[in-house]
Amino acid sequence: MGTGNRSSGTAPALPAVAGCLLLLILTTAPPRRSSLPCEIRSDDLPAASEQKGPLEAVTAARSGAPEGMVPIPGGTFLMGIDASEIPALAELGSEVPHMSVDMARDWFGIETPEHRVVVEPFFMDTCEVTNREYAAFVEATGYEAEGPWHRYYDEDRLDHPVVEVSWHDALAYAEWAGKRLPTEAEWEYAARGGRQDVSWFPWGDTVDTEMANWREQGESFLAGLWRILGLRPMGTMPVGSHPPNGYRLQEMIGNVSEWCSDRFAPYPGGPDAGIYHEGEDLRMVRGGHWQSPNPVFIRLTARYASSAGEWERDRGFRCAADLPASAGLRSP
Numbered sequence: 001m002g003t004g005n006r007s008s009g010t011a012p013a014l015p016a017v018a019g020c021l022l023l024l025i026l027t028t029a030p031p032r033r034s035s036l037p038c039e040i041r042s043d044d045l046p047a048a049s050e051q052k053g054p055l056e057a058v059t060a061a062r063s064g065a066p067e068g069m070v071p072i073p074g075g076t077f078l079m080g081i082d083a084s085e086i087p088a089l090a091e092l093g094s095e096v097p098h099m100s101v102d103m104a105r106d107w108f109g110i111e112t113p114e115h116r117v118v119v120e121p122f123f124m125d126t127c128e129v130t131n132r133e134y135a136a137f138v139e140a141t142g143y144e145a146e147g148p149w150h151r152y153y154d155e156d157r158l159d160h161p162v163v164e165v166s167w168h169d170a171l172a173y174a175e176w177a178g179k180r181l182p183t184e185a186e187w188e189y190a191a192r193g194g195r196q197d198v199s200w201f202p203w204g205d206t207v208d209t210e211m212a213n214w215r216e217q218g219e220s221f222l223a224g225l226w227r228i229l230g231l232r233p234m235g236t237m238p239v240g241s242h243p244p245n246g247y248r249l250q251e252m253i254g255n256v257s258e259w260c261s262d263r264f265a266p267y268p269g270g271p272d273a274g275i276y277h278e279g280e281d282l283r284m285v286r287g288g289h290w291q292s293p294n295p296v297f298i299r300l301t302a303r304y305a306s307s308a309g310e311w312e313r314d315r316g317f318r319c320a321a322d323l324p325a326s327a328g329l330r331s332p
């Protein structure tokens, strides 16, 4: 279930709305924070009582992590949601036009059923891959990307996540970096930050606009008009702008949604996902993004699929990597 608009090829010059642009800038520009480029502040960390096991394991193996990555201890977790949670999702997303329990079931049924998954230890990038990093890859290799990622590459956005990269573009970077894309299960497991006591967000089950970058509720008429016309300004924030989760990962939720390695498939025993076409190379996308219109779309378990050759200006990625077998990070 995508919440963003395919934005490539949008013509920015529409005289009829030119007079509105200044007003739109003033009414829609998202709040900016100072950049904290992936530096972890001690007061950002969750309470030790909540994260003792995972953090101890992470700390023990930190010295072996590649630059910009942290080790994620393996373990077992419950992936997805139980169907009984669908009404609560309809309530959470009640500001979405025409939301109902039936609509919530159509949109979020692919998150069911909740099922137990074993995840082996792995490394995960602490932050989304940035424009600076992607440019270094392209410069080093001459890679010709499918997506027009360079449209949002400039000196002011070097530490913002790269966007408008296809799944193939993301995979090419990952392989060049000696990494890979995370599986969907790895992504969801890592996003929890070691917490199995939360259902919706890494920080808990309440909406908190300070914890992630998404399009908040209450969009004005002019802001909506701008979005519909494809003129909404980019709303990404520099990576590392939000507090980390229990594994020290930042912006797993929001900012840009993130490609995962998996082809789309319903969960075992889950409903038939008729909303997706068969035969396409659909790859999973996770985490929601700066244009997600409601927190219901940025939950830990929210999943949707996109063709591997498509790109969005609200979609990027981060990498995972295999952990040496000797690291011994398997959780009980």
Ligand SMILES: [Ca+2]
Residues within 6 Å of the ligand: 128, 251, 252, 253, 254, 255, 256, 257, 258, 287, 288
């Ligand atoms: Ca993200």
